[in-house]
Amino acid sequence: MSWWCAASGLPWTWDWRAFPGVWLFVGANALWYVRALRRLEPARFAGDDAPTTRREVALFFAGVAALWLAADWPLGLLAAGYLLSARTFQYLLFVMVAPPLILLGLPRWLLRRLIRGRVAFRLARVLSRPLVPLLVYNAVFIAVHLPPVIAATAGSQLASFALDLTIILSGFVFWWPALARLPELAPMAYPARIGYLLLSVFLPTVPASFYTYARFPIYPLYELAPRVHGIGAVADQQVAGLTMKVLGGFILFGTMSVMFFRWHRIEETAETPRKETVA
Amino acid sequence: MRRLMGMVTGLALACGPAGGGDGAAGGAADLRGRVLAQPLAKPEVVFTDTEGRPYDLRRQTEGFLTLLFFGYTHCPDVCPVHMANIAAVVKELPPSVTTRVKVLFVTTDPARDTPERLRTWLAQFDPSFVGLIGDTATVNRAQAAVQLPPSQPGEVDSAGNYLVGHAAAVVAFTPDGLARAMYPFGIRQADWAHDIPKLLAWK
Numbered sequence: 001m002s003w004w005c006a007a008s009g010l011p012w013t014w015d016w017r018a019f020p021g022v023w024l025f026v027g028a029n030a031l032w033y034v035r036a037l038r039r040l041e042p043a044r045f046a047g048d049d050a051p052t053t054r055r056e057v058a059l060f061f062a063g064v065a066a067l068w069l070a071a072d073w074p075l076g077l078l079a080a081g082y083l084l085s086a087r088t089f090q091y092l093l094f095v096m097v098a099p100p101l102i103l104l105g106l107p108r109w110l111l112r113r114l115i116r117g118r119v120a121f122r123l124a125r126v127l128s129r130p131l132v133p134l135l136v137y138n139a140v141f142i143a144v145h146l147p148p149v150i151a152a153t154a155g156s157q158l159a160s161f162a163l164d165l166t167i168i169l170s171g172f173v174f175w176w177p178a179l180a181r182l183p184e185l186a187p188m189a190y191p192a193r194i195g196y197l198l199l200s201v202f203l204p205t206v207p208a209s210f211y212t213y214a215r216f217p218i219y220p221l222y223e224l225a226p227r228v229h230g231i232g233a234v235a236d237q238q239v240a241g242l243t244m245k246v247l248g249g250f251i252l253f254g255t256m257s258v259m260f261f262r263w264h265r266i267e268e269t270a271e272t273p274r275k276e277t278v279a
Numbered sequence: 280m281r282r283l284m285g286m287v288t289g290l291a292l293a294c295g296p297a298g299g300g301d302g303a304a305g306g307a308a309d310l311r312g313r314v315l316a317q318p319l320a321k322p323e324v325v326f327t328d329t330e331g332r333p334y335d336l337r338r339q340t341e342g343f344l345t346l347l348f349f350g351y352t353h354c355p356d357v358c359p360v361h362m363a364n365i366a367a368v369v370k371e372l373p374p375s376v377t378t379r380v381k382v383l384f385v386t387t388d389p390a391r392d393t394p395e396r397l398r399t400w401l402a403q404f405d406p407s408f409v410g411l412i413g414d415t416a417t418v419n420r421a422q423a424a425v426q427l428p429p430s431q432p433g434e435v436d437s438a439g440n441y442l443v444g445h446a447a448a449v450v451a452f453t454p455d456g457l458a459r460a461m462y463p464f465g466i467r468q469a470d471w472a473h474d475i476p477k478l479l480a481w482k
Binding site: 011111215227230 | 364472
C-alpha cells in the first residue's frame with residue numbers, strides 16, 4: 001500500500017486506492033482546528049477578536065476538503081503520474097483554493113495565538129509586505145514546474161509529499177498579505193493588495209503559454225505515462241495550459257473584484273459623513 | 280509490465296548489433312534513436328492486413344520510411360504510448376514527409392487481436408497505420424530477422440486476461456529497405472520529429 005500519491009508507471013484504472021498518508025495529513029489539520037477551538041477559545045474577547053463563527057468553521061473545512069480532494073485518489077494519483085492537466089488542477093487547489101479558505105477560516109483570536117511568539121510575529125509581519133511572499137511564491141512556482149524537478153520527484157512518495165507540502169506552504173505565503181487578517185501587522189491597503197494579486201497573474205502565463213502552444217509534450221513523465229482513456233499528451237498539456245490560465249485567472253480576478261468592491265464600500269462610507277457635513 | 284518490456288528490449292538491444300550511435304557511416308549523423316552499426320535487411324515475410332489481404336512486407340513498403348513495431352492492442356502501457364507519440368508527430372510533419380512514411384503494427388497477440396479490433400485500435404491513433412496479423416511462426420521469424428526476441432504470452436489471470444511480453448522497440452527502415460535504427464520505449468515525440476526527416480533523407 002502506498003501512503004502518498006507518486007508515479008508508478010502502472011496502467012491507470014478507476015479502482016479505488018487508499019493513501020493513508022493523505023488521510024493522516026488532512027485529518028491532522030482538521031483535528032488541530034477542532035482541538036484549538038475547543039481548548040483555546042477564550043471566554044472573553046478583546047479588541048476586534050470575536051467568537052468563532054459558523055462561517056469561519058465552514059471555510060476552514062472547505063479548505064481542508066480542497067486539500068483532501070487535491071491530494072487523494074483519484075486526482076492525486078492522476079496528477080502524480082498520468083495527466084499534466086490533473087497536476088495543474090491539483091496545483092490550483094493546493095495554492096489558490098485551500099490556503100485562502102483555511103486562512104479565512106481561522107478566527108482572529110486563533111491567528112493571534114499562532115503568532116504570539118516574537119519570531120512568529122516578526123515572520124508574520126515580514127510576510128504581510130508584498131516583496132517576500134511574491135519572491136517565495138514565484139520561486140516555488142518556477143521550481144515545481146521545471147521538468148527536471150518533476151522528473152526527479154515523480155517516482156518517490158517522500159519526494160512527492162515534500163513537493164506537495166512546499167506548494168501548499170507557498171500558497172499560504174502567497175495569500176497571507178492578500179487576505180491581511182490582522183491589522184496589527186500593518187497590512188497593505190486594498191489598492192496595493194489588488195496590485196499584488198495583479199502582479200501574480202502574469203507569471204503563470206509563461207508556462208500556460210508553453211503548455212498551450214508547444215508542438216510536443218514538455219514533460220517526459222506525462223508523455224510516456226500510460227494513457228488515460230486515450231487522452232493524448234499534447235491535448236492533455238493544452239488542457240493544463242488553459243486550466244492554469246482560465247481557472248487561475250478566474251480565482252485571482254474574482255478575488256480582486258471582491259477587494260475592489262470592499263475598498264469602494266469603505267471609501268463610500270468614509271465619504272458619506274463628509275458629504276453630510278458639507279450639505 | 281513496463282519493467283518486463285524494458286528488460287526484453289534491453290536484452291534485444293544488447294544482443295543485437297546496436298552500435299555506438301554515431302550513424303555517420305550511413306550519412307545521418309545525429310539520430311536520437313539507437314543507430315545500428317550493421318544495418319539489417321527488411322524481413323521477407325507476408326502478413327495479413329486488417330482487410331484480410333496478404334501484405335508483403337518488403338514489396339509493399341518499398342521506397343518508404345517504414346516504422347515497424349511488434350505489440351498488441353491489450354497492452355496497457357508501451358504500445359499505446361509508442362503509437363500515440365508517432366501519430367502525434369506524423370500529424371505535425373508536412374505531407375511531403377508523412378506520405379513517405381509507413382507505420383506497421385504487427386500483433387503479437389493474434390488470439391485476441393482480431394482484424395476488426397486491430398483496425399479500430401489503430402484508427403484511434405491514425406487511420407493510416409497498418410495493422411498486420413500473422414501466425415506465431417511468421418511473427419517470430421520477422422522479429423528474429425530484426426534481432427528482436429520472440430514475444431511471450433504471460434499467465435492468464437482469473438478473468439481470462441493476460442499480458443504479452445514483447446520487445447518495446449520500434450524498428451526504423453530507411454527508404455532503401457534497411458533497418459538503420461531502433462527506438463526503445465522512452466523515445467519522445469520531439470525525438471521522432473527530429474529523426475523522421477533524417478531517416479527519410481538517409482543515403
